[in-house]
Amino acid sequence: MPKIFDNIQFEKLHGASNDFIFLDFIQYSNLIKKINTQNKAPISYPQFFLKEFVINLCHRTRGVGADGIVFYKFVDPQIRSNKTNNQKLKVEILIVNSDGSFAATCGNALRCLGLMLMRSRVWDGLKELQIDRLSPKEFSIKKNDISNDEQFVCEINPFATLIFGQYVKDTEKELAVINVAMGIEKKVFLTPLVENSLIHFGKEVDFLTPVFVQLSNPHWVFISPLFKSFTKKQFEEFGLLAQIELKNKILGNSVPLANIGMLSVLDISQNSKEKIISKNENNWSLAVFERGAGFTECCGSGATAARVALEYSQLIPKEIEEVYFKMPGGKVSISNRIIQNQTQRVLSGDAQFVFQGSVSFTAFSK
Numbered sequence: 332m333p334k335i336f337d338n339i340q341f342e343k344l345h346g347a348s349n350d351f352i353f354l355d356f357i358q359y360s361n362l363i364k365k366i367n368t369q370n371k372a373p374i375s376y377p378q379f380f381l382k383e384f385v386i387n388l389c390h391r392t393r394g395v396g397a398d399g400i401v402f403y404k405f406v407d408p409q410i411r412s413n414k415t416n417n418q419k420l421k422v423e424i425l426i427v428n429s430d431g432s433f434a435a436t437c438g439n440a441l442r443c444l445g446l447m448l449m450r451s452r453v454w455d456g457l458k459e460l461q462i463d464r465l466s467p468k469e470f471s472i473k474k475n476d477i478s479n480d481e482q483f484v485c486e487i488n489p490f491a492t493l494i495f496g497q498y499v500k501d502t503e504k505e506l507a508v509i510n511v512a513m514g515i516e517k518k519v520f521l522t523p524l525v526e527n528s529l530i531h532f533g534k535e536v537d538f539l540t541p542v543f544v545q546l547s548n549p550h551w552v553f554i555s556p557l558f559k560s561f562t563k564k565q566f567e568e569f570g571l572l573a574q575i576e577l578k579n580k581i582l583g584n585s586v587p588l589a590n591i592g593m594l595s596v597l598d599i600s601q602n603s604k605e606k607i608i609s610k611n612e613n614n615w616s617l618a619v620f621e622r623g624a625g626f627t628e629c630c631g632s633g634a635t636a637a638r639v640a641l642e643y644s645q646l647i648p649k650e651i652e653e654v655y656f657k658m659p660g661g662k663v664s665i666s667n668r669i670i671q672n673q674t675q676r677v678l679s680g681d682a683q684f685v686f687q688g689s690v691s692f693t694a695f696s697k
């Protein structure tokens with residue numbers, strides 16, 4: 332990293348402990364311009380610079396620490412000073428995972444974005460707000476420089492719609508409940524399971540057929556009561572096994588690298604479906620091993636995929652109003668609601684401001 336890298340202003344927020352650094356895109360592009368004009372070695376591979384920048388900033392000990400970075404851009408830069416909550420508010424974002432890979436969507440980052448916009452008084456939380464994608468072209472990254480698994484980032488379809496936000500500020504805490512319309516699944520199918528690959532996780536491995544759910548981003552959801560007693564280490568081990576080895580064995584290149592959902596239910600064999608539904612509120616616990624970030628404390632799109640998988644496996648009926656998922660970092664819910672004339676999956680939960688600051692190169696030195 333070049334040494335002129337100084338005084339980068341950021342804000343950090345989290346949704347159920349899935350944490351993100353928010354950076355104004357203009358600031359990043361000014362940094363690039365500065366390096367290119369002042370440095371003898373201008374940036375020739377912007378995609379690698381971006382990756383290294385994100386990895387360093389997200390590093391838990393040498394950087395600020397986060398599961399990813401959200402670059403945001405106000406299409407009308409005056410909006411910040413006008414603070415009018417007006418119709419003109421248009422926000423574009425690019426989400427990058429902590430390993431520098433692009434994320435097609437991220438429910439928790441969108442919840443945090445909602446809070447960030449409410450804190451800076453540009454969104455009142457009452458009007459629906461569509462969030463668009465910030466094109467990689469703006470980072471001088473060309474389509475040909477992006478890997479096959481990440482070409483989605485060149486599509487111009489929007490991320491999601493923030494539909495409602497309620498801001499709470501008291502002396503103790505500053506948070507908001509934000510609802511995000513995550514869209515509708517594009518593809519869902521059952522996948523076979525290679526039983527003997529799971530043998531070292533215990534004799535009583537009792538899995539329902541896993542479900543592949545393609546939202547804007549891909550998820551492979553495994554359902555088993557076994558996950559209820561898993562430690563973080565076991566989630567990481569199983570997540571990695573499924574993400575790489577099982578995927579290669581069972582699905583090959585037919586699907587992209589996926590987030591792995593590990594969903595546990597009360598003992599399926601002993602509970603009638605009615606019981607499962609009536610105990611809905613606390614019935615499902617979920618952990619996700621993400622693409623690009625590993626095990627995270629919570630995953631909003633993972634919870635969305637889990638609800639889709641439960642419906643597809645007929646473990647819950649579509650009519651259930653709201654399904655809650657207990658995740659290591661907190662609780663989120665997914666409901667089915669008609670938004671913009673379409674039944675969409677809506678993610679709800681808290682987002683919280685952590686801190687703001689500025690960072691310079693020295694923080695990144697090894």
Ligand SMILES: N[C@@H](CCC[C@H](N)C(=O)O)C(=O)O
Pocket residue numbers: 349428433434435436437438439440548549590621622623624627629630631632633
């Ligand atoms: N790692 C994911 C993107 C992040 C998902 C997120 N934590 C969420 O809340 O949805 C990917 O690359 O698909």
